[in-house]
Amino acid sequence: MQNFWNKIKLIWTDKTLRMRVLFVLFALVVFRLLAAIPIPGIDTVELNRFLSNNQFFGILNIFSGGGLTNLSIIMLGVGPYITGSIIMQLLTIMVPSLKRIYHEEGEAGRRKFTQYGRLLTVPLAAIQGFSLLYILEKQNILVNLTAFNRITDLFIVIAGSVLLMWIGELVSEFGIGNGVSLIIFAGIVSRLPAWVSQHVFTFDVSQVPLYLVFAVVGVLILAGIVLVTEAERPIPVTYAKRVRGMKMYGGGSTYLPLRVNQAGVIPIIFALSILLFPQMIGTFLARYTNIILSKISHILLAFNQTSVLYAILYFIFVFMFTYFYTAVTFDPEALSENLQKNGAFIPGIRPGPSTSSYISNVLSRITLLGAVFLGFIAVLPLIMQHITGDTTFALGGTSVLIVVSVVLDLIKKVDAQVSMREY
Numbered sequence: 001m002q003n004f005w006n007k008i009k010l011i012w013t014d015k016t017l018r019m020r021v022l023f024v025l026f027a028l029v030v031f032r033l034l035a036a037i038p039i040p041g042i043d044t045v046e047l048n049r050f051l052s053n054n055q056f057f058g059i060l061n062i063f064s065g066g067g068l069t070n071l072s073i074i075m076l077g078v079g080p081y082i083t084g085s086i087i088m089q090l091l092t093i094m095v096p097s098l099k100r101i102y103h104e105e106g107e108a109g110r111r112k113f114t115q116y117g118r119l120l121t122v123p124l125a126a127i128q129g130f131s132l133l134y135i136l137e138k139q140n141i142l143v144n145l146t147a148f149n150r151i152t153d154l155f156i157v158i159a160g161s162v163l164l165m166w167i168g169e170l171v172s173e174f175g176i177g178n179g180v181s182l183i184i185f186a187g188i189v190s191r192l193p194a195w196v197s198q199h200v201f202t203f204d205v206s207q208v209p210l211y212l213v214f215a216v217v218g219v220l221i222l223a224g225i226v227l228v229t230e231a232e233r234p235i236p237v238t239y240a241k242r243v244r245g246m247k248m249y250g251g252g253s254t255y256l257p258l259r260v261n262q263a264g265v266i267p268i269i270f271a272l273s274i275l276l277f278p279q280m281i282g283t284f285l286a287r288y289t290n291i292i293l294s295k296i297s298h299i300l301l302a303f304n305q306t307s308v309l310y311a312i313l314y315f316i317f318v319f320m321f322t323y324f325y326t327a328v329t330f331d332p333e334a335l336s337e338n339l340q341k342n343g344a345f346i347p348g349i350r351p352g353p354s355t356s357s358y359i360s361n362v363l364s365r366i367t368l369l370g371a372v373f374l375g376f377i378a379v380l381p382l383i384m385q386h387i388t389g390d391t392t393f394a395l396g397g398t399s400v401l402i403v404v405s406v407v408l409d410l411i412k413k414v415d416a417q418v419s420m421r422e423y
Contacts (some may be wrong), residue, residue: 010418017417024175027167028186034160035072035187039142039153042071046141071141074160075132076125077187078180081165083128084120086266088113089328099331121165122158129157176417177410185406188399214384221380225404228373231260233366235359240343256335256346258363261370263325265401268378270325271317272398275310311382315375322371323364332359377401 011017047070068075092099098116101109133153136142145153164183171179234255285297336356345351349358378398 011414020174020176020417024171024177024182027171027175027179028182031074031164031167031183031186032190034074034164035190036070037073038070039073039075039156041142041145041149041153046139047071047136071136072160073156074164076128076157076161078161078164078168078183080125080128080161081117081121081168081180082269083124084117087120087124088117093328118165122162125158125161126154129154129161133157177406177413181402181406181409184402188403217384221377221400222404224373225377225401226408228261228370229405229408232257233260233362234258235362236347237339237344238347240345256359258359258366259370260366261374262330262363262367263322263370263374264405265398266325267318267321267371267374268398268401270321271314271378274317275314311379314382315379318375318378319371322374323367326363326367326370330363332356332363335359374401 011021068077088098089102092102098113102113133142133150137145137150142153165180168179168183171177171182173179175182234257236253236255238253282297282299285293333356336352336359339345339355340351346355346358349355377400
């Protein structure tokens with residue numbers, strides 16, 4: 001405890017650290033102010049009804065930082081930027097030049113790769129913004145719009161998404177932690193007071209045992225998320241001794257940490273996007289009176305969070321995407337080549353293909369645990385929703401996983417900054 005207060009004191013006494021923390025707070029305040037500025041022509045009653053009954057837009061609301069709640073000018077949030085980053089990482093499989101830029105050109109290559117992601121954000125924001133505004137207008141949420149109003153709203157939401165991307169990158173550069181993750185974190189946390197007040201004002205004494213069980217399960221889930229997020233499989237690495245002139249260099253030993261959850265929250269996002277898309281189509285078709293379209297809408301809407309089939313497919317998709325995304329972002333062959341170039345080897349394993357195969361086998365085994373855990377975290381809120389009948393638990397797993405991951409990353413970044421100042 002004394003060490004904790006010493007770190008807090010150092011943060012506020014060190015000018016550089018203090019300015020970084022204040023910059024993060026200032027950026028988050030600006031973000032929340034932008035999230036409170038709505039675009040024109042909104043029917044708030046229809047908007048609240050629509051959002052309360054649509055889980056797909058509930059997911060979008062998470063990644064917009066709560067911007068969809070009142071259709072703010074940053075209603076798209078950092079969603080297009082995240083989508084662009086994911087697409088760029090997926091393209092490294094199909095485009096060898098992109099793979100070379102990302103894995104072999106060092107920091108300059110990473111900056112170029114990030115710039116491509118930024119450029120991709122603009123057309124993605126245009127597509128997402130147009131689709132979202134079109135659906136909202138067809139749902140009578142945006143009313144009395146002229147052609148000029150539609151074009152203006154589209155340019156506003158595109159500019160809002162780019163502005164939020166810029167704010168996130170400023171936070172990463174001049175603040176502490178990952179700016180985009182902090183924006184998502186702030187949007188999730190901003191909804192917490194409303195959620196707490198909703199349950200406080202509707203408190204039922206007869207439900208106290210259920211609330212206690214939920215609290216215990218929540219603590220266990222938090223502990224599990226922290227454990228799996230921080231879990232690593234160390235692979236010992238030894239550097240060969242080299243003689244130069246009359247001196248001997250190298251010969252040290254270290255380890256290569258392989259994380260159990262390499263993919264983070266991305267597999268859940270992929271799975272939700274696929275499973276919730278039919279519901280969005282069903283909601284869109286529900287307004288038509290055509291018998292065939294009405295029947296299709298009914299079938300699509302029947303496939304919702306309450307069905308057992310949905311939960312099973314959700315778990316399977318999360319499991320599969322965990323392996324897929326880990327394979328995309330982690331290249332054992334490139335790692336093996338880098339070890340060999342630096343005169344390093346894994347004791348008992350021959351350099352080259354044998355090292356790559358060994359790392360792949362270890363990664364496959366530990367990813368199994370990470371995939372099962374992510375799948376469990378994904379479907380647990382559905383189980384809680386079925387037990388309690390409370391639909392507010394439907395997105396809890398994703399939100400909690402994001403919040404815990406961001407907090408752990410922020411703590412590490414702060415500790416690194418404090419340690420650097422202490423030494």
